[in-house]
Amino acid sequence: MNDKPSDIIPPGATLAxxxxxxxxxxxxxxxxRMGYRTLAVSAHEANPIARWADHHLVADPSDPATAARLAHQAQVITVEAESIDPDALQAAEAAGARVAPAAxxxxxxxxxxxxxxxxAGLALPDGQRATGDFRIAENSQQMHRAAEELFAAGASRIVCKTARGGYDGKGQRWIHDPQHAGSVFESLGGVPLVLEAAVDFIAEASVIVAxxxxxxxxxxxxxxxEHRRGILHQTVMPGEFSQATSAQAIGIARLVAEKLDVVGLIAVEQFVLPDGRVLVNELAARPHNSGHVTLRAAGRSQFEMHIAAICGLPLPPVEVLRPGVMTNLLGDLWAKGEPDFPAVLADGHASIHLYGKSPRPGRKMGHMIHTGATVEEARNAADKAFDRLGGQ
Ligand SMILES: Nc1ncnc2c1ncn2[C@@H]1O[C@H](COP(=O)(O)OP(=O)(O)OP(=O)(O)O)[C@@H](O)[C@H]1O
Ligand SMILES: [Mg+2]
Structure with a gap:
């Protein structure tokens, strides 16, 4: 650990x-806004980032040679998706670049x-497990055995997830009977899977650590x-959980950040159990959809926090300005043409953020944020607005 001023990447520098x-x-x-220049690498000219980056290099962001060249063009390199190949980050590291998250x-x-x-290897202070029961299956034989073991251990249902490439509930199938394991393995493309016992949660939570x-x-x-059909629907900040649940959720998230030795943000998705304990669902080492609520409800957003962390700036204090609710706007809302945003904006309490993508069902097109004097007020306004847009 060191905290030399030379470790600070000052405003004016370029972030890739x-x-x-x-x-x-x-x-x-x-x-x-923080004074940095940005150089984005993405595969298509029409990607949303083209409108925001100072420079947009149209290239495969997972290509090691491209990433290595960034070492000479940017003072720090970060990622915005899990799909970026760690080999690219490794190549950038080998070329001397500062990379966060690390390969x-x-x-x-x-x-x-x-x-x-x-x-599963995390040692929680109370000896409890950090995540639910799971098995890894690389082929259909292992898949059968894994499903049988999980059902024998008391699972009511099992969710099979592709080891890589899943998002927004894609690459997942539920099974209720080990007999269906073979067909599900094939239907998910015959790739390595993680099988998880269903967690009977009463709520879902996330903690973002910088x-x-x-x-x-x-x-x-x-x-x-709150998720709907496997996709995040709404995030409430602050979540209304007991003190014990919140303390445990934060404790696990900070432990994850420390043990992973992450630089930048780590978002820790969690399930809250009926007895108030939490189990980790999954991790994201980048800004997270649930964190969009911080754009309006917090003094500094998750994006500012990520940049401060990877540039070695002092981490700004976390300020909750007002309770806030973020609601995702999926492509389904465009089924009958442009949604009626003016109606939603009429009360002056909503902000709408659109990403500039072409609509498809289930695709995240943007989000809206409502703030209020109380969580209830913000949630009521958000729900009313979502209804107005014809959301379900
Ligand atoms: N083991 C489980 N038990 C119960 N519900 C689950 C389980 N795993 C996933 N889910 C449900 O499915 C949702 C999506 O799962 P997960 O977070 O693994 O998928 P994802 O495709 O990576 O989603 P995202 O990219 O939106 O985070 C969870 O938020 C939860 O609602
Ligand atoms: Mg998830």
Missing amino acids: ILGGGQLGSMLCEAAK RVQSIVRDRRLEKTFL RSADGRMTHFPVFAN
Whole structure:
């Protein structure tokens, strides 16, 4: 650990972002406000980030040679997606670049097998497990055995997830009977899987921790997340959980950040059990969809926090300005043409953020944020607005 001034990447420097989606776009927006220049690498000219980055290099963001060249063009390199190949980050590191998250971290968070194994190995202070019961299956025989074992251990249902490449519930199938294991293995493409026993949660939560290279850490309050059809629908900040649940959720998230030795943000998705304990679902070493609520409800957003952490700036204090609710706007809302945003904006309490993508069902097109004097007020306004847009 060291905290030399030379470890600070000052405003005016260039930040490279691998990936071209909305998370990268919002990073660019924050970077610009903080005085940094941005160089984005993404595969298509029309990607959302093209509108936000100072420079947009149209290239494969997972290509090691491209990433290595960034070492001479940017003072720090970050990613906005799990899909970025850790080999690219490794190449940039080998070329002398400062990379956050490190290739080592990226290789864990982009593969559920490594991620679950890491979580299972975490020693919680009370000896409890950090994550639910799971098995790894590389072929259909292992899949059968894994399903049988999980059902024998008391699972009511099992969710089978592709080890890599899943997002928004994609690459997942539920099974209720080990007999169906073979067909599900094939239907998911015959690739390595992680099988998880269903967790009977009463709520979902996430904690976003920011950590700098010298080990300093801060965290946003626990968010409450509601998913619909496997996709995040709404995030409430602060989530209304008992003190014990919040303390445990934050404790686990900070432990994960420390043990992973992450630099930048780590978002820890969690299930809250009926007895108030939490189990980790999954990790993201980047800004997280649930953290968008911080754009309006916190003094500094998750994007500013990520940039501060990777640039070695002092981590700003976390301020909750007002309770806030973030609601995702999926492509389904565009089924009958442009949604009626003026109606939603009429009350003056909503902000709408659109990513500039073409609509498809289930695709995240943007989000809206409502704030209020209380969580209830913000949630009521958010729900009313979502109804107005014809959401379900
Ligand atoms: N073991 C489980 N038990 C119960 N529900 C689960 C389990 N695993 C996943 N889910 C449900 O499915 C949702 C999506 O799962 P997960 O977070 O693994 O997928 P994802 O595709 O990576 O999603 P995202 O990219 O949106 O975070 C969870 O938020 C939860 O609602
Ligand atoms: Mg998830």
